[in-house]
Amino acid sequence: MTSTLESTPEADRTVREVGIAIIGSGFAGLGMAVTLTQRGESDFVVLERAGDVGGTWRDNTYPGAACDVQSNLYSFSFAPNPDWPRSYSEQPEIQAYLRGIADRFDVRRHCVFDADVTSARWDDDARRWLVTTTAGEFRARVLVSAAGALADPTYPDIRGLDSFAGTVMHSARWDHEHDLGGERVAVIGTGASAIQVVPAIQPVVDSVTVYQRTPAWVVPRTDHPVKPAMRRLYRFVPGLQRAVRAMLYLFREFLVIGMAKNRRFLKPVGKLARAHLHRQVRDPKLRKALTPDYTIGCKRILISNDYFPAVAAPNAELVTAGIAEVRPHSIVATDGVERPTDTIVLATGFHVTDLPIAEKICGRDGRTLAGVWSEGMVSNRSATVAGFPNLFLLVGPNVGVGHTSMVYMIESQVAYVDDALRTMDAEGLAVLETTTEAQDAYRALIAEKSKGTVWLAGGCASWYLDKHGHNTTLWPDFTFRFRKLTKKLDRENYVGVPAGAPSEHSEVAA
Numbered sequence: 030m031t032s033t034l035e036s037t038p039e040a041d042r043t044v045r046e047v048g049i050a051i052i053g054s055g056f057a058g059l060g061m062a063v064t065l066t067q068r069g070e071s072d073f074v075v076l077e078r079a080g081d082v083g084g085t086w087r088d089n090t091y092p093g094a095a096c097d098v099q100s101n102l103y104s105f106s107f108a109p110n111p112d113w114p115r116s117y118s119e120q121p122e123i124q125a126y127l128r129g130i131a132d133r134f135d136v137r138r139h140c141v142f143d144a145d146v147t148s149a150r151w152d153d154d155a156r157r158w159l160v161t162t163t164a165g166e167f168r169a170r171v172l173v174s175a176a177g178a179l180a181d182p183t184y185p186d187i188r189g190l191d192s193f194a195g196t197v198m199h200s201a202r203w204d205h206e207h208d209l210g211g212e213r214v215a216v217i218g219t220g221a222s223a224i225q226v227v228p229a230i231q232p233v234v235d236s237v238t239v240y241q242r243t244p245a246w247v248v249p250r251t252d253h254p255v256k257p258a259m260r261r262l263y264r265f266v267p268g269l270q271r272a273v274r275a276m277l278y279l280f281r282e283f284l285v286i287g288m289a290k291n292r293r294f295l296k297p298v299g300k301l302a303r304a305h306l307h308r309q310v311r312d313p314k315l316r317k318a319l320t321p322d323y324t325i326g327c328k329r330i331l332i333s334n335d336y337f338p339a340v341a342a343p344n345a346e347l348v349t350a351g352i353a354e355v356r357p358h359s360i361v362a363t364d365g366v367e368r369p370t371d372t373i374v375l376a377t378g379f380h381v382t383d384l385p386i387a388e389k390i391c392g393r394d395g396r397t398l399a400g401v402w403s404e405g406m407v408s409n410r411s412a413t414v415a416g417f418p419n420l421f422l423l424v425g426p427n428v429g430v431g432h433t434s435m436v437y438m439i440e441s442q443v444a445y446v447d448d449a450l451r452t453m454d455a456e457g458l459a460v461l462e463t464t465t466e467a468q469d470a471y472r473a474l475i476a477e478k479s480k481g482t483v484w485l486a487g488g489c490a491s492w493y494l495d496k497h498g499h500n501t502t503l504w505p506d507f508t509f510r511f512r513k514l515t516k517k518l519d520r521e522n523y524v525g526v527p528a529g530a531p532s533e534h535s536e537v538a539a
């Protein structure tokens with residue numbers, strides 16, 4: 030099998046044969062690519078819709094963008110970085126890290142940039158995925174979707190928003206050409222993105238109005254620069270950085286006890302958040318408006334030292350009345366107050382429970398993944414779906430985490446997919462497909478683990494739950510349990526069709 034990677038116009042008219050097509054080059058796509066490269070697999074492409082690697086860390090360049098997990102943990106275990114300048118890195122450092130990974134592990138030569146996947150169809154006769162992109166067509170034995178869950182922004186359905194005459198930008202699609210200096214800016218949303226945008230822009234704008242639908246629990250951010258001596262130590266004693274990473278990991282896993290097992294253990298975290306608010310906001314009315322009425326942890330716990338002071342600043346206003354309508358030069362709240370506005374920042378999140386990539390992937394019987402998931406995302410071990418042979422999902426259903434590093438989960442998933450690929454090679458399988466029984470069992474496991482957790486019973490609405498109130502996004506347990514569950518391919522839950530065997534998949538059991 031050959032893979033022609035030159036992106037010449039002539040090549041674009043031909044269908045390129047590849048062993049594995051990976052969609053996306055964020056942490057997940059890069060992690061998969063590095064793993065393949067490390068074991069000598071070179072017959073793969075990484076289809077990237079943008080012009081560079083990085084995924085969500087390439088796209089989220091809004092002022093103040095930073096990670097709320099310490100970099101010693103929020104990085105690949107196989108590529109520690111002794112040079113992180115701060116304990117919690119900002120977006121440019123994380124993006125530089127990912128670019129460095131692509132270079133160091135020679136992944137770029139597999140990347141096809143500006144290749145937006147418009148459809149991926151399983152051809153049961155050919156036993157191949159036919160992947161159509163804006164940079165040409167690919168026929169792949171295996172498709173790995175690493176398109177990400179925080180990839181496609183959600184634009185709210187607010188009356189009149191289209192009629193706004195000023196600038197509207199989503200936090201994930203920041204317009205750096207637009208100068209906010211001296212403007213009256215409205216920020217819609219109070220999630221992880223908003224609480225970073227607001228303090229970053231508040232000092233330069235004329236006024237900032239924060240439209241809050243639901244207040245967030247916010248705890249202090251224990252961020253600090255990493256001293257050069259410490260960086261040297263990390264460089265020469267890598268075991269030390271590994272030990273710090275392990276400690277951070279364990280500390281964060283303790284939160285799962287409170288979130289998923291016994292709510293009592295969340296009490297100290299709630300106290301910390303209340304004390305933080307009390308210390309930073311003196312005005313009792315504003316304090317009340319910023320106090321959530323749901324259990325801490327139900328939504329993502331946010332970390333910030335400068336959000337509350339920014340909202341309490343003289344040029345800031347917190348609006349808790351809903352938005353009635355947007356007019357060409359103003360926003361009208363449901364209490365009737367109209368506020369003149371120059372720019373609207375939509376910090377309104379992403380399509381997480383309705384992943385847009387799912388609309389583009391078509392399985393054996395012609396149904397899209399989105400169609401199969403219309404009543405909620407289902408999978409076996411968060412990685413495979415019945416009816417979608419040779420398809421593997423990274424950062425798909427029930428793999429999200431609110432308390433720790435997503436990179437840990439991604440590495441668990443990559444190991445699982447890699448074991449599946451090795452199994453296919455070892456057994457000479459043309460097709461590997463999970464069973465509906467395995468999928469049902471996994472759904473039941475997730476439902477059982479989710480019962481009584483703060484995400485389901487914490488009294489809030491969040492993107493962790495789908496429209497039916499089911500947890501289809503989060504892994505509702507300790508992350509080491511996910512790692513154990515996905516350490517090896519659960520071969521008994523798959524049907525495999527050897528190369529050369531008849532196409533009727535259902536007749537060939539494992």
Ligand code: NAP
Nearest residue numbers: 095096097185218219220221222223242243329376377378
């Ligand atoms: P988000 O958590 O989904 O927050 C969206 C915000 O917009 C919420 O406050 C939501 O209110 C509000 N909203 C949505 N639609 C609205 C509407 N029609 N009218 C008024 N308000 C509306 O999105 P995000 O802040 O972009 O964060 C998404 C995820 O990205 C995070 O959970 C996190 O996993 C990740 N992230 C991480 C970092 C970090 O590491 N520091 C930074 C940014 C993002 P409700 O709460 O009422 O729904």
